[in-house]
Amino acid sequence: MASACGCGPAPGVPSWLLAAARVAPSWPAEPAAATVLPAAHRMRSALDFRRTIRSGVRSGRSTLVVHAHRPAGAGDSATKVGLVVSRAVGGSVVRNRVKRRLRHLAVPLVAETPGGTNVVIRALAPAASADSLAEDLGGAWRGCLRKLAAYAPEATGPAR
Known part of the structure; x- marks a missing residue:
C-alpha cells in the first residue's frame, strides 16, 4: 500500500520588497549604550552579601537601602552589585x-x-510603584560612597 501527500504543489507567495525592507532588522546592529549590568559586576556569593550588609556603610531612602563595603586588599577589582x-x-x-x-x-x-567596592541594593515595599526610584538609588548610592570615603582610612589600613 502506497501513501502520498494529499496536498498539491502550491505556488510561493510573492514577496513585496518594500514590506521586506521595512520588517527586516538593520545590519549591522547599531551599538547601543550598555543597559544591562555585565556579569562581571554581579554579586553572587552569599558571603559577599553578608559581609557587605554587616560590615559596610548604608544609606537609605523611602524605596530602598544601599549598603556598600570595600574589603581591604580589594585593589582595582570589579565593582560588584547585588540585589x-x-x-x-x-x-x-x-x-x-x-x-x-x-x-x-x-x-x-x-x-x-x-573598583573593588561591593554594593547591595535592598528594595523596600514602596519600590514596586515608585516613580522616584532612579533619584532614590542615585542619592543613596552617592551617600554610601561619601560615607565609605570617610570610613576608608580604617578599611585600607593594615589587616588586624
Missing part, C-alpha cells in the same frame, strides 16, 4: 520588574564607583 528584593515588594512578576529596573539604573552608577 535583595523580598516578597514584601510584591509577587514574582513585580519583584522581577523591580530587579530589572534596579539593574538598569545601576549601570551608570557602577562607572563612578571605585
Whole structure:
C-alpha cells in the first residue's frame, strides 16, 4: 500500500520588497549604550552579601537601602552589585520588574564607583510603584560612597 501527500504543489507567495525592507532588522546592529549590568559586576556569593550588609556603610531612602563595603586588599577589582528584593515588594512578576529596573539604573552608577567596592541594593515595599526610584538609588548610592570615603582610612589600613 502506497501513501502520498494529499496536498498539491502550491505556488510561493510573492514577496513585496518594500514590506521586506521595512520588517527586516538593520545590519549591522547599531551599538547601543550598555543597559544591562555585565556579569562581571554581579554579586553572587552569599558571603559577599553578608559581609557587605554587616560590615559596610548604608544609606537609605523611602524605596530602598544601599549598603556598600570595600574589603581591604580589594585593589582595582570589579565593582560588584547585588540585589535583595523580598516578597514584601510584591509577587514574582513585580519583584522581577523591580530587579530589572534596579539593574538598569545601576549601570551608570557602577562607572563612578571605585573598583573593588561591593554594593547591595535592598528594595523596600514602596519600590514596586515608585516613580522616584532612579533619584532614590542615585542619592543613596552617592551617600554610601561619601560615607565609605570617610570610613576608608580604617578599611585600607593594615589587616588586624
